[in-house]
Amino acid sequence: MEIRLKINRKNGLHIRMGAAFISFLQSLIPDKEKLQRTYVIYNGKKVQANNLLSLVALKIKQGDEFTLVLDENTDQKTVEQIQAFFNQAASEDTRQTETDRLLMENSVTLHEAVSSIPNGIIVVNKENVIIYVNRAAAELLEKEPQDILNRRADEVIPHSCLHKILQTGKTEITEKQQINHYTVITTRSPILLNDQIIGAVAIFQDISSIEKISKELNEVKELQEKLNLVLQSVTDLIGLTDEKGDFIFSNEGMDKLLKKREGKRNIREIIGKTGWEDLIRRRNPFMKVTKHKGQSFITKVNPVIVEKEIRGTVATMTPLDDVKQLLEKIDIMEQRTRYLEQELSKHKGLSSAFHKIIGNSETLKDALTIADKVAKTHSTVLITGESGTGKELVARAIHEASPRKNHPFIRVNCAAIPPQLMESELFGYEKGAFTGAYKTHRGKFELADKGTIFLDEIGDLNLELQGKLLRVLQEKEIVRIGGFSTIHLDVRVIAATNRDLAKMVEEGTFREDLYYRLNVVPIHLPPLRARKEDIPLLVEAFRVELNARLGKNIKGYEKGFIEALCNYHWPGNIRELQNIMERLFNLADGDYLLCKDLPHYISNPHATDSSKGQEETIVLSKDKPLHEYEKQIFAYACQFYPSFNQLAKSLGITHKTAASKIRKYKLEHLVGKKYQGD
Numbered sequence: 001m002e003i004r005l006k007i008n009r010k011n012g013l014h015i016r017m018g019a020a021f022i023s024f025l026q027s028l029i030p031d032k033e034k035l036q037r038t039y040v041i042y043n044g045k046k047v048q049a050n051n052l053l054s055l056v057a058l059k060i061k062q063g064d065e066f067t068l069v070l071d072e073n074t075d076q077k078t079v080e081q082i083q084a085f086f087n088q089a090a091s092e093d094t095r096q097t098e099t100d101r102l103l104m105e106n107s108v109t110l111h112e113a114v115s116s117i118p119n120g121i122i123v124v125n126k127e128n129v130i131i132y133v134n135r136a137a138a139e140l141l142e143k144e145p146q147d148i149l150n151r152r153a154d155e156v157i158p159h160s161c162l163h164k165i166l167q168t169g170k171t172e173i174t175e176k177q178q179i180n181h182y183t184v185i186t187t188r189s190p191i192l193l194n195d196q197i198i199g200a201v202a203i204f205q206d207i208s209s210i211e212k213i214s215k216e217l218n219e220v221k222e223l224q225e226k227l228n229l230v231l232q233s234v235t236d237l238i239g240l241t242d243e244k245g246d247f248i249f250s251n252e253g254m255d256k257l258l259k260k261r262e263g264k265r266n267i268r269e270i271i272g273k274t275g276w277e278d279l280i281r282r283r284n285p286f287m288k289v290t291k292h293k294g295q296s297f298i299t300k301v302n303p304v305i306v307e308k309e310i311r312g313t314v315a316t317m318t319p320l321d322d323v324k325q326l327l328e329k330i331d332i333m334e335q336r337t338r339y340l341e342q343e344l345s346k347h348k349g350l351s352s353a354f355h356k357i358i359g360n361s362e363t364l365k366d367a368l369t370i371a372d373k374v375a376k377t378h379s380t381v382l383i384t385g386e387s388g389t390g391k392e393l394v395a396r397a398i399h400e401a402s403p404r405k406n407h408p409f410i411r412v413n414c415a416a417i418p419p420q421l422m423e424s425e426l427f428g429y430e431k432g433a434f435t436g437a438y439k440t441h442r443g444k445f446e447l448a449d450k451g452t453i454f455l456d457e458i459g460d461l462n463l464e465l466q467g468k469l470l471r472v473l474q475e476k477e478i479v480r481i482g483g484f485s486t487i488h489l490d491v492r493v494i495a496a497t498n499r500d501l502a503k504m505v506e507e508g509t510f511r512e513d514l515y516y517r518l519n520v521v522p523i524h525l526p527p528l529r530a531r532k533e534d535i536p537l538l539v540e541a542f543r544v545e546l547n548a549r550l551g552k553n554i555k556g557y558e559k560g561f562i563e564a565l566c567n568y569h570w571p572g573n574i575r576e577l578q579n580i581m582e583r584l585f586n587l588a589d590g591d592y593l594l595c596k597d598l599p600h601y602i603s604n605p606h607a608t609d610s611s612k613g614q615e616e617t618i619v620l621s622k623d624k625p626l627h628e629y630e631k632q633i634f635a636y637a638c639q640f641y642p643s644f645n646q647l648a649k650s651l652g653i654t655h656k657t658a659a660s661k662i663r664k665y666k667l668e669h670l671v672g673k674k675y676q677g678d
């Protein structure tokens, strides 16, 4: 129900009259619920009629009309009493009127001030009922003021503690607290009158925006820290300058390079006066290889241009050595990848027994393909090739890839066993066959039964033994020396030689029939100099193997190292390469094998070795045995020749003697060490 009322008092609806009106209303409408639903509407604003501050803040003037909204069931008598209250003639004296005006002015000003401050304010009376709420507090609580006013604080405000203040009478300042989307700090104070608590006030300070700024500030700080760390940990030298070229930032690397540690340091120190002038004039980045303190850098200086003005520069310097090292590493990685790819493709085709034979050259692959095929059969194989080309390795692989792999592989070095012992070595003897034959001795053929016998250096077998061997190969049986019974054997024969058997047949030093018996499946292993593409692969495989065997961690090779190895002619073939690698591993101090550690005749193949042809002094001593002199002579001479053959020729002895002496004195590792080609 709405009734229209008019203010007759001189100072309008002033504070004293407002208070009188509210007190009058409270006596007329004792039902609190109903009272709360009583509103005053004036100038488009609607406020609760029993809220003095809101009522006075409407500033209703003398003669103005306003609407009073009452409960629908309000009786006529109450309506009339209200109308009578406002129709009373104004009977104020001038002093009272002046007091009311001052009061009015004061309270309205106070109301305006309080409602417009950004902090939220809520006031409760001593019953903890909210009697005032400003705009900011209503916004914080995300409610309309009329939904807050006249309600208990603990119903409206989450975690309200105003009731405690009413009890204790003590001011409290809370820590940060969350009200809806806002972060606030709340101050709660009691309102005292004559030492009595008549209410309490809560002031909410919204610190959400400060929180946000501080979070952003922290993020910026963190980012700055991270950036700083990145700039400090890169190997490049980095600096920022202002528009005059003076450094405003430099990382540790750049700091070290700049002459002055403190004070003004200028980019001209790095790119020179002309470099700087050029950059300013053309506004193009400076990019050159510059040298400082004996070190070369790829130096880049980019101008920072903002609105067509140079505001500064960014300088980066990359040490050239780092780039070089990187390129070398890439080179090594490429080589390694190629090696692995090749190994993989090679291994796809061959049995696993051949996997440890390194090399991807066509000639080697052809030989290995034959070896792999023949491995599955029982045929006799003749492997030819220079010393150190891998004949024994291939023979073992054939055995491993054959159905005989679970039976013995017996190697006989025909050059190392004296001819008079060879027969008993090969075929064995019976007890008492000759003086000293105290018990029956099984020969190598017998030991190799069901397996493989590898007759190395077959070219060194004398003609008599060649005949005996031929018989065994034909009959597939042996008779031990001094024995009568034949022993049937199942032995696969693989023979090898570095000599030209066909030529020996022509010369009459090797039996033709035996030659054809052995040469059923010929396999020729090419010398290393004829398959240089295998050198990088072999070197890499030896690096891996030696690292594991010697407990080292050699990572690669200096630039030019592999080239030097490829340029050498390897008279001792793979064995020689293997030995040199092992020697270099023992010499290496760092992570890489260096060219300077290579033997002189490899790193510098065209230089003449002054030692060659020089006479070595042999010091005679009255009690030195002859064999010591012999050893010294062989140790010296064998270094200059790539093979036993050439060594033998130069010393005027037979190939066999040369070979047996070298083996006797264990000088194999010296053969060809100082050989420089013919």
Ligand SMILES: Nc1ncnc2c1ncn2[C@@H]1O[C@H](COP(=O)(O)OP(=O)(O)OP(=O)(O)O)[C@@H](O)[C@H]1O
Pocket (backbone or CB within 6 Å): 356, 357, 358, 359, 385, 386, 387, 388, 389, 390, 391, 392, 393, 394, 456, 498, 538, 574, 575, 578
């Ligand atoms: N292709 C290869 N891959 C890896 N290692 C190899 C290869 N060829 C040879 N070798 C190694 O080189 C060394 C010499 O090889 P091997 O003894 O098989 O040669 P050989 O031709 O039988 O020599 P000789 O005629 O002097 O007896 C061995 O240590 C062997 O493992």
